[in-house]
Amino acid sequence: MSVVVMERVVFREDRCKGCEVCIAVCPQKIIALDSRINKLGYRSAAVKDQEACTSCGLCARVCPDAVISVYRPARPAKPAPAGEGRKAS
Amino acid sequence: MSVVVMERVVFREDRCKGCEVCIAVCPQKIIALDSRINKLGYRSAAVKDQEACTSCGLCARVCPDAVISVYRPARPAKPAPAGEGRKAS
Amino acid sequence: MSSIVERIPVYEPPKSLSDVSSHYCPGCTHGATHRIVAEVMDELGLTDKAVGIASVGCSVLAYNYFECDMQQAAHGRAPAVATGVKRVRPELVVWTYQGDGDLASIGTNEVIHAALRGEKITVIFINNAIYGMTGGQAAPTTLIGQKTATTPFGRDKSWSGSPIHLSEMLALQEGAAFIARTSTHNPAHLGRTRAAIKRAFQTQLEGKGFSLVEILSTCPTNWGMTPVEALKWVEEQMVPVYPLGIFKDWQADGARSPAAAGAAAKSAKPAEGGK
């Protein structure tokens, strides 16, 4: 399957419980709850503006339901803040 | 009942288990095991020389079976060492 | 399946975490901690040689969420169950996942004696200051004044005592090789939690003795807060009562060596008494 390269943040929306923790933590303030209810009965979180994402990974690191995967472009447009990558903690 | 005044140390011999702890602790080395066996089946300890007793109370304080009572004369011949009386510990 | 990917993963869910939706409430940090444990298992390559022991509490279904072999233990007895596994299969990496009701109330004896014996097991201890699963009763970790189903007027120190500091007590045990308390209230602390869990597993891998990480956690449902409020409550209310840090670390030199830490802890006795 091919992947849309420019999606830095991918939400498995049917796993989201709408807890809003990712929303609170995102430095870019680009996550919000969807209006539609997923099959768990919750409004899922989603990123409104993929372009604004810095791939900082904070949302993924706080999500209690492993909903979120974060990527950065192979040649990063904006480099992710140092020390916040997966191997860095 | 009248009491024999000169007995500074009184052993309830039928309670003694012959453990020899009082013997080990007596500074005057005047306690020894009797040869006869008491009704518990043990050789009881007894004081050989009441005169030599200083009423120091150590034997009574170590006896695990509350066998021993210690007295001093009303007008003490030799005063008991300070701080070893019943109230002192 | 394969595709030309022009992006590099910064974060992807760990493979040791089962690909299922959990029963945890929205925002409950049980989920985040599960994820972190699974990350460490991935990193250290433990999935194939680990046996996890789920306890009785909200995390009872942990046996559905981790990809390693799992056992489900009776309430409070996970350290005993882990001992049983580890003693007969010392080559395995055995760990427990326990709540504060499970570990700090009914199961205090089992965890203390496992630490005493220096059992080479790793304990993940979720301190959320409450009994989550049974509907929000007081735990020994409940804060003074905190309202719960069984302290409806707030925990009263003169009646129920003060919050228990189990990590500090365990650190006194010579058999305890690594004891730390961390928190989940923000990404930085989640990172420290991950580091502590990793060190705890390494402690076991290197055969050094008992390891435990106490993790300050939320229970938004029974605290009656939103998940975000709950994280803040951890930071503002719990952290001051439960100091974070490493209480015992076999790796560290100086004051952190087991003997020194024990000695430091034992220094509570200043002088001979009596008289």
Added chain:
Amino acid sequence: MSSIVERIPVYEPPKSLSDVSSHYCPGCTHGATHRIVAEVMDELGLTDKAVGIASVGCSVLAYNYFECDMQQAAHGRAPAVATGVKRVRPELVVWTYQGDGDLASIGTNEVIHAALRGEKITVIFINNAIYGMTGGQAAPTTLIGQKTATTPFGRDKSWSGSPIHLSEMLALQEGAAFIARTSTHNPAHLGRTRAAIKRAFQTQLEGKGFSLVEILSTCPTNWGMTPVEALKWVEEQMVPVYPLGIFKDWQADGARSPAAAGAAAKSAKPAEGGK
């Protein structure tokens, strides 16, 4: 009955001790400690308002040896039984008498949580490094290398861990108001034991919280020694492993105040860890 007595008692058996021969082995310090507890009961006038809780161990028959009301508790549960009595009759003086198997093995949970709650009870804790009554098995207090029925080759630290220091652990609890460790190996130490027991009862009388005195004791029978050798073994082998002293004292100022003692004990954590 009365007679003209020309001698003054220096020492007479206490009235709170029942006038019967005990079942204890020759030279066992259970007897001496019983006597001392009874002396303190006499001195503080407790016989008419005390309820003693006998535990399961050689001292199980303690209910025959003290003149106050007594209950006999299940193995390890004396602090829970004492809690039951004290909570419903707070005007009584409630105390337990427990061995190290009873208190430091099967009953660790009950004593820790009684201390945590600050139960206003007094615990007399007999540490003789062995299970006396059942014929000399290892206790958590057994010394490294000590041979017992269940450590026939000597207690091996790598297998069974190191001796437990329960008083130090209990001193960390805020609810614990007086915690001390004393010994029975000579008259001076018996005197300190008496002083500590008195202070423990006073702690309860003044409503300050949980009090406990750990008393290093002998078991000549299961140690395979004469009583006199056994006392020497306490002095030479046990005291170095189990430091004597007061670990917590609500009366004392400075480092001995509960908060300070707790803080000192908690200082085992030197720094935040985990990156």
Added chain:
Amino acid sequence: MTKSASSAPAGGVPVLMKGNEALGEAAIRAGCRAFFGYPITPQSELPAYMARRMPEEDGVFLQAESELAAINMVYGAAGAGVRVMTSSSSPGISLKQEGISYIAGAELPAVIVNIMRGGPGLGSIMPGQSDYFQATKGGGHGDYRLVVYGPATVQELVDLTIRAFNVADRYRSPVMILGDGILGQMMEPVVFPTEKPAEVAKPWATTGRQGTRGRNVVNSLYLAAEELEAHNLRLQAKFAEMHSNEVIYESIIPEGAEVVCVAYGTTARVVKSAIAMARQEGIKVGLIRPISLWPFPDEAFVNLPDTVRSVLTVEMSAGQMVEDVRLALNGRLPVHFYGRMGGMWPIPRDVLAEIKKAAGREAGVAR
């Protein structure tokens, strides 16, 4: 959600309450002055209720660190002479078995509540009746018996709880309320009595000598076998007395009954519904509902009419009380069994089908 009552419900008039909460209130009205418990579903409303109400009554509510601690706190408090209760559900009751044996051995009055769930092991939190053996035959060690009540309605739960305290004191013996999870969770109107509980003198209790008497001792140890046997004979005499005096049951045997059902607790209510359905189909069916599970109402099985062809026992278990039914009948009638397990409950339609089998109205025989 029910609003939590900030004070006692009125007596003498019906109030709608959850079984678990009504049980707590009943205990308080019976003079219970101490409750020691540990949370477990499906009985957690009971400790929560006690946490609110006990302080109002100057009573003690204490959440123990474990079920073990709770039952031993009960031992202590009972020994000190107050009315005391503990409650739990199946796994927690298993943990209390040693303590229950001690309480029975030391002859202490106490009330123990088991709101049963599905087993074995951790099982589930759904209702069950599979702790009947444990309750009635002695889950603990040694020869002892508990009076065990199996209430079927919230009102009966209240009435039996009050009775339990009285019986416990009368015999100096622990009494168990054995309810299923349904009873604990359901709401029904209930009327609380207005009378104050009788004061019971307990000269044996460890209340401190207070200069008025010799030492009291609470104990279950008798090192000499002769003494322990004598103690046991005394206990057995007491159990025999309970057996004569404390049997309670409900028996409805219509004339011409073909089948008699036996069931207790909520199951008996389901069976009643099934019996009503059977009646409409022209099948006459009786019901024996043991209320005291121990002592078991053997006498209810003595003079069954000749029309009765067989007996059908229904339980939320794999078949436990059915043994007592067989013992009571001693071979006089065939005994069928229908059980649901693991948190499932029987429904009237299925019970009706079993009744028909037992009546020989349909092919097949219940196992």
Added chain:
Amino acid sequence: MTKSASSAPAGGVPVLMKGNEALGEAAIRAGCRAFFGYPITPQSELPAYMARRMPEEDGVFLQAESELAAINMVYGAAGAGVRVMTSSSSPGISLKQEGISYIAGAELPAVIVNIMRGGPGLGSIMPGQSDYFQATKGGGHGDYRLVVYGPATVQELVDLTIRAFNVADRYRSPVMILGDGILGQMMEPVVFPTEKPAEVAKPWATTGRQGTRGRNVVNSLYLAAEELEAHNLRLQAKFAEMHSNEVIYESIIPEGAEVVCVAYGTTARVVKSAIAMARQEGIKVGLIRPISLWPFPDEAFVNLPDTVRSVLTVEMSAGQMVEDVRLALNGRLPVHFYGRMGGMWPIPRDVLAEIKKAAGREAGVAR
């Protein structure tokens, strides 16, 4: 004093051993590789023996901090796929009830030894048989059964211990050895087998996935009632299979027997002595000796000769197994009972007197 063997006793030839120690050796020869226990009289020689012998066999002996810990260590080790045992005596076995229910619920093979003493409560350290109900009816919560063996000689203790491990593995179920204190303490010559135990594959055990399979889970929780019921039905099917296959008993019914005695364990030996005395007085008496106490040998009671007038059950209890005897007979014969309690044991002369009563040879009827 016996000198402690520093290594295993020889196999194939008689050696004189204490019951408790022989039991330990039998377990080792059955492939038991882990023992978790806690001291209690009158079984303490067993852990002490294991403490000496296990290290020689590269096995695990660990003194747990409590009986609770011990039974849960057994759970862990059994779940990890090794043969494992624990032992205790009455009060300690009560503490293990929750754990036993978990082991049964999670379907783990394990051997649990109860060397019974006098009860209830702390009771005494003298021998008893008053934990029969607890062992056979389920002292823990939920619907489960243990296979329970009641050996009568040290040799049988050895043979049944070995059998227990095999049966436990075959059914993935805990098996209990229910001995009385006499059996644990006495010495008799015993012959140990020389064969090695069979290796049993346990593909379900949590041995680490090792890259070879998916996750194994050991568990007794089934939150959905439907699933828990299905699990229970599976368990019940297994118990039914045990009931068909695992009954063992000894039956000696002489021609013309007037009375049949029923007894297990050491009591059965006393009864044998009494039967010999009765024979000398011309009274023919039979014996049914249940060896598997659960499953109970109902079948032994089926074809008793017409000459038998009544059955006499003898126990060191207030009457527990007697209920199973009555269930097995289902009213066909009157059942008498003679019991001693609290650490007392019956002696042959007194049993003889009860036999005569049961035979109607003397006035008075046993209760």
Added chain:
Amino acid sequence: MQEVLIAGFGGQGIMSLGQLLTYAGMAEGKQVSWMPSYGPEQRGGAANCSVVLADGEDIGSPIVSEPDAAIVMNAPSLDKFEPAVRQGGFLVVNSSLSGRPAGRSDITVLEIPATELAGEMGNARVAGMIALGALVELTGMVSLQSLVDSLPKVLKAQLVPLNVEALGRGQTLAREGAPARAR
């Protein structure tokens, strides 16, 4: 005897609805019982309760397996309980979340977009009250007034007015039979 089942998921106030009906029945002098049933989740998950109302006779089983009347507030509840309703009985369906129309023709079915209507009223949590108002109107098992009078027993005072309104809304819908399909 009226046997009622109310089903949905946690958070929909299912239990309070049942309790309200129970209080109302009690106020009218009926025998009553209420019995909850939950899934394992602390939040969310399936939830239902049984209510039995009886005149005179004692209540047998407090667990309703064949309801005379039922409210189903979501799709899984519709699937599970529609078939259980006794022939000739009543079923109120929350069509906002039921996923599909009900299929039974031997019972009276009333479908109401209750969650949407509640949303319009400003609080999605009153959806159940709308359904209950409708059910009571359809069946007459208790009077609406009894429900209204009992509201303070299950709700905080400030919530009462909105819930009275919701009950009324349901009553009206049932009277109008629209958008119900009463067959």
Added chain:
Amino acid sequence: MQEVLIAGFGGQGIMSLGQLLTYAGMAEGKQVSWMPSYGPEQRGGAANCSVVLADGEDIGSPIVSEPDAAIVMNAPSLDKFEPAVRQGGFLVVNSSLSGRPAGRSDITVLEIPATELAGEMGNARVAGMIALGALVELTGMVSLQSLVDSLPKVLKAQLVPLNVEALGRGQTLAREGAPARAR
């Protein structure tokens, strides 16, 4: 079948005596059993053991209530077990500690001042061996040689010679019948 009871107090080596007899019986090819009984004390207190020896037949009760032969080493044991000895049986009494002479005339009684004699031999603990040597000589239940051969199973090697001597002493006393009162 020979049923033997050996009684005294803790510390007199009662249990080892019984075990020795059991080993000896086993060595002679008999069925054997040994069964101890203690008081609650760890040290001191009453102690007795039952030994059953049988040829061919299985052993029933391992607890001896009516012994064919008994040794009583102190006064309480004499009081308790003298009446129990089967008519025509044998009783060896340690007259050093028995407090009173035995009273039965329907059994063979041998009274030996065993503790004193043992003291003369240098170790009070061999008193029991003297009594056992005597009992075996009186009854012939096993040979003295079998006892001697079995001694290493119950004693440390260095104690064997003294105990052989004690057994022999008992044998001699029984042969001589003095100071025994064999009635």
